[in-house]
Amino acid sequence: MAYFRKRDNGWEYRISYKDITGKYRQKSKSGFKTKKQAELEANKIEIELSKGFQINNNIEFCTYFKNRSELYKKPNVTATTWDKYNYTLSKIKGYFDKAKLSSIKPSHYQKFISDYLNQYNWQTIKMINTHIRQSIKMAIHEGYITKDFTAFVVLPKPDDSNVDSKFLELSEYQKLISETSNEVKYKSHFCIYLI
Structure with a gap:
């Protein structure tokens, strides 16, 4: 329940609630010009509390990603996959540093992906985006944020310019067959015929 009082700098609301651990907490804010403005803001907070949202909007993006990864991913993934999550964390730290989870907007995230x-x-960008999107969906579910800033991100298109250089042309393949058919003393030469 919210309590209101007039202060020197305007109206203040104070809300008492229990956090997820059962401890009593208070949330307050002052500086509203009218009591009605304070009531409207307090009502928004109380609605969020009733829906299970966390009032602690001060958690940093890096901290949340690290904590979530250690809790949900580390025990359930291979060492190689865990290294990939740490790699993603290093990129988050490098760009977002101490940014609060609740302060990141879709435009900030798009700039992170694009610039x-x-x-x-492309595969690395896609992997990083997937890790972050999983984390943000959990943050919404846990009530730390209400909107998914990763939802409408536009990933760069994969670079297909090197696709042709990965495969042999027919003439190159025929030359390879003729060169290796002269001496089939290695197993690798024989494997070319199987293709």
């Missing part, structure tokens, strides 16, 4: 990660290949 900061532009030197990486």
Whole structure:
């Protein structure tokens, strides 16, 4: 329940509630010009509390991602996959540093994907985006934020310019067959015929 009082700098609301651990907490804010403004703001907070949202909006994006990954991913993934999550965390730290989870907007995230990660290949960008999106969905579910800032991100298109260089042309393949058919003393030469 919210309590209101007039102060020197305007109206203040104070809300008492129990957090998820059962401890009593208080949330207050002052500086409202009218009591009605304070009531409207307090009502929004009380609605969020009734829906299970966390009032602690001060958690940093890096901290949340690290804590969530250690709790949900580390015990359930291989060492290689865990290294990938740590890699994603390093990129989050490098760009967002101490940014609060609740302060990140879709435009900030798009800039992170477009500008900061532009030197990486498409698969790496896709992996980082997937890790972050999983984390943000959990943050919404846990009530730390209400909107998914990753929802409408536009990933860069994969670079298909090197696709042709990965495969042999027919003439190159025929030359390879003729060169290896002269001496089939290695198993690798024999494997070419199987293809």
